[in-house]
Amino acid sequence: MHRPEHCKSMTELRAAIDRLDEELIDLLARRAHYIDRAAELKPAEAMPARIASRVEQVVANVRKAAKLRNLDPDMVEALWRPLIDWSIRREENILGSSAPQNEEN
Numbered sequence: 728m729h730r731p732e733h734c735k736s737m738t739e740l741r742a743a744i745d746r747l748d749e750e751l752i753d754l755l756a757r758r759a760h761y762i763d764r765a766a767e768l769k770p771a772e773a774m775p776a777r778i779a780s781r782v783e784q785v786v787a788n789v790r791k792a793a794k795l796r797n798l799d800p801d802m803v804e805a806l807w808r809p810l811i812d813w814s815i816r817r818e819e820n821i822l823g824s825s826a827p828q829n830e831e832n
Contacts, residue, residue: 755810762814766821776818782811 728747734740766776786804793803
């Protein structure tokens with residue numbers, strides 16, 4: 728894939744963006760597999776799907792990563808919070824009603 732500054736037309740640039748979007752979807756699918764595994768492991772440790780301290784740790788991690796890459800950390804956080812919420816809902820669907828409800832683990 729060309730670097731952005733090497734793209735000579737909008738068609739070439741858009742094709743590169745489309746390839747990046749495919750890669751992002753691949754990464755999201757990989758992340759979802761880890762979320763599914765977390766839902767399998769959490770019952771043995773009596774952990775709920777949502778753990779508030781872990782949510783904030785993930786947000787802090789992505790904000791830091793964004794800063795290191797000269798991205799707006801507020802924008803990245805705004806993208807990640809819905810991803811985290813989606814991940815938690817995914818875990819809750821797997822865990823079902825028998826999941827612990829304590830958020831402090």
